[in-house]
Amino acid sequence: MTAPLKHSDPIKVDVALGDRAYDIVIGRGVLASLGERVAALRPGVRTAIVTDRTVAKYWLEPAEASLAASGIPTSRIVVEEGEISKTYAGLEKVSEALIAAKIERNDLVIALGGGVVGDLAGFAAAILRRGVDFVQVPTSLLAQVDSSVGGKTGINSPQGKNLLGAFHQPVLVIADTAVLDTLSPRQFRAGYAEVAKYGVLGDEAFFSWLEKNHADIVKGGSAREHAIATSCRAKAAIVARDERETGERALLNLGHTFGHALEAVTGFSDRLFHGEGVAIGMTLAAQFSAKLGMIGEREAARIERHLIEAGLPTRLQDIAGFAQEGLADADALMALMAQDKKVKRGKLTFILLEAVGRAVIAKDVEPAPVRDFLKEKLAQ
Ligand SMILES: NC(=O)c1ccc[n+]([C@@H]2O[C@H](COP(=O)([O-])OP(=O)(O)OC[C@H]3O[C@@H](n4cnc5c(N)ncnc54)[C@H](O)[C@@H]3O)[C@@H](O)[C@H]2O)c1
Numbered sequence: 001m002t003a004p005l006k007h008s009d010p011i012k013v014d015v016a017l018g019d020r021a022y023d024i025v026i027g028r029g030v031l032a033s034l035g036e037r038v039a040a041l042r043p044g045v046r047t048a049i050v051t052d053r054t055v056a057k058y059w060l061e062p063a064e065a066s067l068a069a070s071g072i073p074t075s076r077i078v079v080e081e082g083e084i085s086k087t088y089a090g091l092e093k094v095s096e097a098l099i100a101a102k103i104e105r106n107d108l109v110i111a112l113g114g115g116v117v118g119d120l121a122g123f124a125a126a127i128l129r130r131g132v133d134f135v136q137v138p139t140s141l142l143a144q145v146d147s148s149v150g151g152k153t154g155i156n157s158p159q160g161k162n163l164l165g166a167f168h169q170p171v172l173v174i175a176d177t178a179v180l181d182t183l184s185p186r187q188f189r190a191g192y193a194e195v196a197k198y199g200v201l202g203d204e205a206f207f208s209w210l211e212k213n214h215a216d217i218v219k220g221g222s223a224r225e226h227a228i229a230t231s232c233r234a235k236a237a238i239v240a241r242d243e244r245e246t247g248e249r250a251l252l253n254l255g256h257t258f259g260h261a262l263e264a265v266t267g268f269s270d271r272l273f274h275g276e277g278v279a280i281g282m283t284l285a286a287q288f289s290a291k292l293g294m295i296g297e298r299e300a301a302r303i304e305r306h307l308i309e310a311g312l313p314t315r316l317q318d319i320a321g322f323a324q325e326g327l328a329d330a331d332a333l334m335a336l337m338a339q340d341k342k343v344k345r346g347k348l349t350f351i352l353l354e355a356v357g358r359a360v361i362a363k364d365v366e367p368a369p370v371r372d373f374l375k376e377k378l379a380q
């Protein structure tokens with residue numbers, strides 16, 4: 001078991017959603033406060049922790065100890081790590097275990113893990129007895145800056161990413177930045193793609209700061225907390241204005257139209273983690289924006305350079321196995337992108353760039369230029 005963590009002064013970010021508003025609590029050691037925060041929010045509650053095997057090894061006991069110290073009964077549901085659990089089978093396993101644990105309408109589900117556990121447990125909570133509240137305890141960088149906030153929950157279909165799900169906001173998010181110390185370097189880098197995304201889509205000053213300081217985020221300390229809090233503030237502000245993605249929330253999908261198709265074509269496997277797909281997708285979105293004359297080649301190159309410096313893949317050719325199988329042809333990728341949730345009346349929507357720090361929603365994008373662009377990229 002990992003040694004208990006000490007409290008530090010946490011940063012609080014409010015997700016201002018009226019009667020469904022909640023706090024994101026960020027800081028080194030805040031996992032130790034899980035029990036007291038849950039008890040304050042829901043006196044007398046019972047809980048079930050959903051986690052994966054790897055996270056369980058490091059962080060389940062500290063989470064359970066914190067709940068026990070506040071007298072909160074809990075049970076544990078441990079799934080396999082990775083996208084294999086964000087499936088119908090994974091949802092069945094978690095849902096049946098929650099029912100067996102007699103989690104009632106007024107109880108709480110606790111998602112302890114990365115984005116997979118958060119999306120899966122959140123969706124299971126959304127449909128259990130037609131809706132049980134849940135708490136996010138994100139343990140990957142990606143989950144701390146993105147997936148634990150905003151209430152998108154769901155599972156994948158073999159036909160596409162997150163095609164089944166519900167908007168279901170958590171009642172609390174506890175992001176302990178020390179927990180990231182056990183994350184593998186590759187997973188840390190993958191999560192970093194979503195951090196860079198906030199700079200690229202809406203905050204040039206943050207992007208410049210990341211260009212200078214990204215290595216310190218890996219080391220921990222105040223740079224890590226600053227990057228996580230800045231990302232959460234950016235996401236919370238957008239979600240508060242557009243919870244259900246009828247407008248500007250789509251900006252958070254920068255890089256995802258390409259990225260999700262790439263995850264699907266690689267079978268939602270370890271060949272390409274979500275954040276890696278986002279890094280390639282964001283680079284492609286920048287290059288496509290340059291091709292359309294919306295930004296200069298130099299700005300697109302600046303984004304790619306930074307992602308490379310952060311150790312991320314940026315080209316289709318960087319995906320494991322690409323050389324052997326050519327990945328997929330442009331038509332196969334187009335067919336997968338046609339399942340994107342931003343598609344309206346069969347027309348693609350892309351998030352494109354007018355500058356580093358200024359993304360726009362481009363509706364009714366014609367497929368032909370996208371197909372030509374992909375053909376060029378696949379041939380490189
Ligand atoms: N709901 C949203 O808004 C949203 C946003 C972004 C991504 N997502 C989804 O999130 C998923 C990706 O999330 P992810 O990158 O966290 O993947 P993940 O949940 O698979 O976690 C990555 C890996 O890291 C391990 N891990 C997590 N925390 C750890 C820790 N502290 N120490 C050691 N190992 C740890 C996990 O066991 C797993 O093997 C994708 O399914 C994506 O679609 C959702």
Ligand SMILES: O=C(O)C(=O)C[C@@H](O)[C@H](O)[C@H](O)COP(=O)(O)O
Nearest residue numbers: 146150152161162249252253256341
């Ligand atoms: O919160 C959002 O909105 C996002 O788009 C954040 C993305 O990083 C995330 O991957 C999300 O799950 C993608 O949403 P989807 O609607 O395209 O499935």
Ligand SMILES: [Zn+2]
Nearest residue numbers: 194256274278
């Ligand atoms: Zn994402």
